[in-house]
Amino acid sequence: MTDTRIEEIRARADAATPGHWGTSYDGKGNYTIEAQPRLIPGQGIVNEGAVATLAGEHGDGQTYSNARFAAHAREDVLFLLGRIAQLNTAVDRAHGLATRLNEFAESALRIDDRELYAAIAKDLRDRLNATAAPATLATDIHTHFSFSYANYLVLPRTLLQSMPIEWQTKFVALLEEFNTAFEHVTQAEAYDVQTGAEVIVSEMGFDLLEEAGIKQDWYAGENPPEGLDEAALNEWKNEHEVDAPTYYDKDGREMDPNERVFVADGPDPVPHYNRGRTRVEPRMGGAL
Numbered sequence: 001m002t003d004t005r006i007e008e009i010r011a012r013a014d015a016a017t018p019g020h021w022g023t024s025y026d027g028k029g030n031y032t033i034e035a036q037p038r039l040i041p042g043q044g045i046v047n048e049g050a051v052a053t054l055a056g057e058h059g060d061g062q063t064y065s066n067a068r069f070a071a072h073a074r075e076d077v078l079f080l081l082g083r084i085a086q087l088n089t090a091v092d093r094a095h096g097l098a099t100r101l102n103e104f105a106e107s108a109l110r111i112d113d114r115e116l117y118a119a120i121a122k123d124l125r126d127r128l129n130a131t132a133a134p135a136t137l138a139t140d141i142h143t144h145f146s147f148s149y150a151n152y153l154v155l156p157r158t159l160l161q162s163m164p165i166e167w168q169t170k171f172v173a174l175l176e177e178f179n180t181a182f183e184h185v186t187q188a189e190a191y192d193v194q195t196g197a198e199v200i201v202s203e204m205g206f207d208l209l210e211e212a213g214i215k216q217d218w219y220a221g222e223n224p225p226e227g228l229d230e231a232a233l234n235e236w237k238n239e240h241e242v243d244a245p246t247y248y249d250k251d252g253r254e255m256d257p258n259e260r261v262f263v264a265d266g267p268d269p270v271p272h273y274n275r276g277r278t279r280v281e282p283r284m285g286g287a288l
Contacts, residue, residue, distance in 0.1 A: 006084060008146075013077050017051050021071040029057040031067035091128060098124045149260065154193055156270040162280045196264040201247050202257035212261055213250030218242060 022037035024045075031054045034047035052070065056063025098121045105117035145153075160171065199208060209216065219240045224233055247255040271278050 006081065009077065010081055013074075013081065016074065017048070019048065019074075021051060021074040022047070023067045023071045025064075027058070029060055029063065030055050031063060033067060033071045094124060094128055098128070152191070156268075157273040158270050158278045159280055159282075161273060161276055161278075162282055164282075164284075194262075194264050195266065195268045196262050198260040199263050200257075201255055201259050201261060202244075204261075204263075208263055209247075212263060214255065214261070215248045216245040217248065218245045220246070 017035045019036035021033050021035055024032050024034055024037070026032070033051040033053070035049050035051050037045055037047040039045050054063050054067045054070070101117045101121035101124070105114045105121065108114040108117060160168070163171070201209075201214065204212070204214070219237070220242050222240055224236045224240075228236060244257065247257060247259075249255055271280070
């Protein structure tokens with residue numbers, strides 16, 4: 001696991017509702033994950049609000065297991081991050097020990113001692129490198145996509161042809177292997193790629209909502225009576241307006257306020273490949 005991934009996980013954990021989480025069951029198959037549930041004498045069980053609800057059916061063991069997993073993740077993730085930090089500290093100390101052994105080897109008077117210290121240092125470093133190597137390798141595809149809902153991976157041709165030729169050779173070989181493996185699968189002849197951005201529905205302004213064909217209902221499905229003058233209409237709206245609207249897409253489907261929708265924007269910021277001529281200098285290894 002790379003340092004970047006760990007930082008991303010920690011950022012998500014820090015942004016989540018704080019405190020321990022628990023679950024409550026409504027007797028109908030639905031489990032609610034609650035923030036900081038606790039028993040207060042004379043009041044019963046109280047909490048700091050719902051985090052999420054998992055819908056299932058009564059007796060559905062999988063929904064129960066999912067709810068427990070999600071509720072415990074609040075503390076389990078922090079525990080694992082702390083454990084990773086401890087292990088990283090131990091690895092750093094081991095690297096420091098290997099360095100000291102090399103220093104001992106250089107200053108040792110006897111050849112046998114020098115060779116022994118150098119051999120121990122090399123063995124220790126080899127073991128540390130072998131342990132760390134898998135963390136730098138790519139993970140499975142699903143994990144690579146993380147929490148994205150993307151169904152496709154788009155790679156700009158200009159950037160691909162800008163990579164070192166050795167990298168391109170390996171990449172093309174993998175593409176050929178991939179294409180051969182799925183020759184039997186019917187696929188679309190072409191795709192139309194559009195530049196844009198994902199925007200959370202509840203954060204979209206009026207213009208973006210209109211452009212996306214999303215409608216807001218601020219009155220819980222009710223409509224004002226016909227024939228009201230402006231003053232009466234405003235009074236009706238003030239009386240019936242809810243705290244947050246319900247969103248509906250262009251097909252009338254109710255949308256989650258936290259749902260992400262695609263909004264097209266301007267031209268592609270990556271230059272055209274220009275028949276293989278365009279190059280963008282890569283920063284290998286993520287160097288700045």
